[in-house]
Amino acid sequence: MMPALLAISPLILVCLSVVGVMLSIAWRRNHALNAILSAVGLNAALLALLFGWTLGDVDVTALLVVDDLSRFGGVLVLVSTLACVTLAHHYLEGYEGPRDEFYLLLLSAAAGGLVLVSARHMATLFFGIELLSMPLFGMLAYTFRDRGALESGIKYMVLSAAATAFLLFGMALLYAVTGTLEFAALGDALATYGNDTWLLAGAGMMLVGLSFKLSIVPFHLWTPDVYQGGPGPATTFLATASKVAVFLVLLRLFQSALAFHENWWHDLLGFIALITMLVGNLLALTQTDLKRLLGYSSIAHFGYLLVALVVNEGLATETVGIYLVTYVVTTLGAFGVVTLVSSPYTATGGTADASPLHHYRGLFWRRPYLTAVMTVSLLSLAGIPFTAGFIGKFYIIAVGVEAHRWWLVGGVVLGSAIGLYYYLRVMVTLFLIEPGMQNRDATYDWAARAGGMVVLGVATLVIVLGLYPTPMINWVSWIAS
Amino acid sequence: MEVAFYLSALVAVAATFRVITSTHPVHALLYLIVSLIGVAMVFFALGAPFAGALEIIVYAGAIMVLFVFVVMMLNLGESAVEQERAWLAPTLWRGPAVLAGVLLLVMLVTLVGGDFDGIISGETLTAKMVGITLFGPYMVVVELAAMLLLAALVAASHLGRSDAQGEADLARERQRERAEVTASRNTAPVPEETPLTDGAEQPTGRGGSA
Numbered sequence: 198m199m200p201a202l203l204a205i206s207p208l209i210l211v212c213l214s215v216v217g218v219m220l221s222i223a224w225r226r227n228h229a230l231n232a233i234l235s236a237v238g239l240n241a242a243l244l245a246l247l248f249g250w251t252l253g254d255v256d257v258t259a260l261l262v263v264d265d266l267s268r269f270g271g272v273l274v275l276v277s278t279l280a281c282v283t284l285a286h287h288y289l290e291g292y293e294g295p296r297d298e299f300y301l302l303l304l305s306a307a308a309g310g311l312v313l314v315s316a317r318h319m320a321t322l323f324f325g326i327e328l329l330s331m332p333l334f335g336m337l338a339y340t341f342r343d344r345g346a347l348e349s350g351i352k353y354m355v356l357s358a359a360a361t362a363f364l365l366f367g368m369a370l371l372y373a374v375t376g377t378l379e380f381a382a383l384g385d386a387l388a389t390y391g392n393d394t395w396l397l398a399g400a401g402m403m404l405v406g407l408s409f410k411l412s413i414v415p416f417h418l419w420t421p422d423v424y425q426g427g428p429g430p431a432t433t434f435l436a437t438a439s440k441v442a443v444f445l446v447l448l449r450l451f452q453s454a455l456a457f458h459e460n461w462w463h464d465l466l467g468f469i470a471l472i473t474m475l476v477g478n479l480l481a482l483t484q485t486d487l488k489r490l491l492g493y494s495s496i497a498h499f500g501y502l503l504v505a506l507v508v509n510e511g512l513a514t515e516t517v518g519i520y521l522v523t524y525v526v527t528t529l530g531a532f533g534v535v536t537l538v539s540s541p542y543t544a545t546g547g548t549a550d551a552s553p554l555h556h557y558r559g560l561f562w563r564r565p566y567l568t569a570v571m572t573v574s575l576l577s578l579a580g581i582p583f584t585a586g587f588i589g590k591f592y593i594i595a596v597g598v599e600a601h602r603w604w605l606v607g608g609v610v611l612g613s614a615i616g617l618y619y620y621l622r623v624m625v626t627l628f629l630i631e632p633g634m635q636n637r638d639a640t641y642d643w644a645a646r647a648g649g650m651v652v653l654g655v656a657t658l659v660i661v662l663g664l665y666p667t668p669m670i671n672w673v674s675w676i677a678s
Numbered sequence: 679m680e681v682a683f684y685l686s687a688l689v690a691v692a693a694t695f696r697v698i699t700s701t702h703p704v705h706a707l708l709y710l711i712v713s714l715i716g717v718a719m720v721f722f723a724l725g726a727p728f729a730g731a732l733e734i735i736v737y738a739g740a741i742m743v744l745f746v747f748v749v750m751m752l753n754l755g756e757s758a759v760e761q762e763r764a765w766l767a768p769t770l771w772r773g774p775a776v777l778a779g780v781l782l783l784v785m786l787v788t789l790v791g792g793d794f795d796g797i798i799s800g801e802t803l804t805a806k807m808v809g810i811t812l813f814g815p816y817m818v819v820v821e822l823a824a825m826l827l828l829a830a831l832v833a834a835s836h837l838g839r840s841d842a843q844g845e846a847d848l849a850r851e852r853q854r855e856r857a858e859v860t861a862s863r864n865t866a867p868v869p870e871e872t873p874l875t876d877g878a879e880q881p882t883g884r885g886g887s888a
Contacts, residue, residue: 212825219828260818298836305829312822324822331826335833350837 204255204263207242214238235300270314270445277437278307283647285430291541302332310442319378336431345548349426364406370399383454424492429536474500474612488552508600518673523589530574533652551637570656579620585662683723690716714738
């Protein structure tokens with residue numbers, strides 16, 4: 198009992214800080230106090246997680262397993278949530294309504310992410326996804342007097358409900374055939390039942406539900422609108438912690454249960470990966486809105502990540518780990534800059550954040566260091582050498598070449614080439630001078646604030662990981678082994 | 679019990695279909711109640727009386743009555759009585775009544791006739807067994823459900839905030855902020871001259887003019 202409690206102590210600590218923030222709100226609305234309380238809770242959870250690594254693999258009932266992979270995912274989820282807290286503190290200072298609930302929702306969503314990365318049972322998979330999405334509805338529509346935010350919240354809620362219906366129906370079909378909900382037992386049962394029609398239908402429906410959360414083509418249609426309309430910190434969380442958690446649970450489900458030994462499953466997933474990277478990159482080409490562009494770019498990135506899932510042998514798990522680390526660090530940088538430029542929040546009635554590209558025109562001449570962060574993040578997203586993104590992309594291509602998946606490797610190369618064009622277009626915009634254009638700026642003291650420091654640190658990390666990736670590679674390969 | 683299962687399931691599907699297709703909210707709600715009762719009957723037929731009872735108490739009972747009330751509350755005023763009379767026209771309740779009648783017939787036949795046809799095998803799940811499962815192996819999920827409900831409640835209460843309520847909150851907050859600013863000025867004579875303070879004060883000013 199004791200090791201199990203210790204193993205899930207990060208989850209318990211995050212849940213406790215949810216309750217703590219709730220009580221603190223009930224006592225007195227104090228924005229700074231609640232932000233600090235959330236940050237303290239998340240840091241305590243992170244420490245508990247790191248110290249818990251000495252415990253080894255621990256089974257917490259039949260529902261959760263705390264192993265290296267789940268701790269790795271937990272670190273990513275908690276770090277991105279911490280970054281979102283610091284960004285949210287600056288952003289919400291301009292919001293006139295109650296600001297404190299945002300932290301409560303953010304912490305609950307983080308708890309959902311922690312559940313997901315350790316789920317090994319359909320029940321925890323489902324509750325983790327719901328605990329992750331339910332607060333996100335509130336976070337995305339938090340500044341609901343802006344039409345953009347409200348639209349983004351409603352779109353995410355309705356489509357998310359549809360995806361959940363698919364997920365549940367898929368689980369029901371799998372349960373009807375095999376009579377078990379545990380991933381491992383399900384894997385054994387699947388091996389004996391083989392190509393049962395209902396099994397395939399159930400697995401397919403679960404794939405649809407999870408693909409929606411990861412915005413994989415053809416279930417990506419919500420992504421640009423939700424990214425564009427949602428408040429900066431909420432979008433940052435959606436793009437980092439939420440996607441990492443869902444992808445890790447997909448990885449675990451895939452490896453332990455739905456190994457899909459049949460060849461055509463791999464081909465289908467490979468096809469989905471190919472169209473995801475191509476469609477994501479092609480649609481990003483014509484965007485004139487930075488947040489939409491980053492949304493399409495995240496679609497493309499999860500197309501690349503699917504390559505590792507399709508191959509599912511050799512370096513695949515290690516590749517997923519390294520790519521997720523580089524993706525999270527880079528995306529935090531890019532969305533962090535967008536959020537800082539939009540901070541503090543100003544009500545417009547439409548889309549509050551500085552998302553149109555022309556807001557960023559000539560940013561370099563006004564905020565040079567912030568522009569440097571953005572440039573580094575965009576270079577890393579494009580996969581230029583000496584940035585973290587290059588290491589991730591290198592692993593993806595290596596794993597594809599090793600498994601002789603030439604179509605996928607070709608897709609990654611083509612997608613990166615297209616991606617370079619639109620990332621560079623944004624970079625050029627940052628350095629252009631055009632007098633008289635409408636523009637928005639980060640506040641003068643952005644670098645002295647917690648959010649600004651996080652963004653600067655993340656940008657440094659992108660470069661350090663690009664120049665000296667050995668510690669990260671060692672860490673991830675130790676986790677994968 | 680097999681016939682009972684299929685008949686109830688059929689009624690549930692037909693009623694749900696009418697929920698989706700009907701354009702009148704009250705009409706749709708009536709069908710939704712029938713649909714939920716049909717699902718409850720399916721549970722009874724499968725040997726899960728506890729789940730069936732919960733289905734009726736929680737969904738068909740509480741939530742549906744609440745929904746009907748909410749829909750009716752929206753139409754308060756002079757025309758409310760007439761509106762209500764129009765809603766009680768036979769065309770509105772005939773369909774749901776027929777479907778509910780089928781369910782009643784199924785139940786009566788099963789009660790009186792017993793297991794006269796095909797039998798669905800399996801043990802009967804009692805409330806005790808459900809409780810033991812819920813608070814034994816699925817303990818973690820119960821705790822997580824509590825967190826989920828808290829998050830949903832907070833999200834709903836934030837988004838459902840009306841303007842008047844929001845303004846009252848805002849006024850209180852503004853008052854306290856002003857008090858804090860004066861207090862900090864009294865204790866520390868150094869004025870906060872960074873542009874950030876302007877940003878922080880800006881909304882207050884705008885709120886006051888609104």
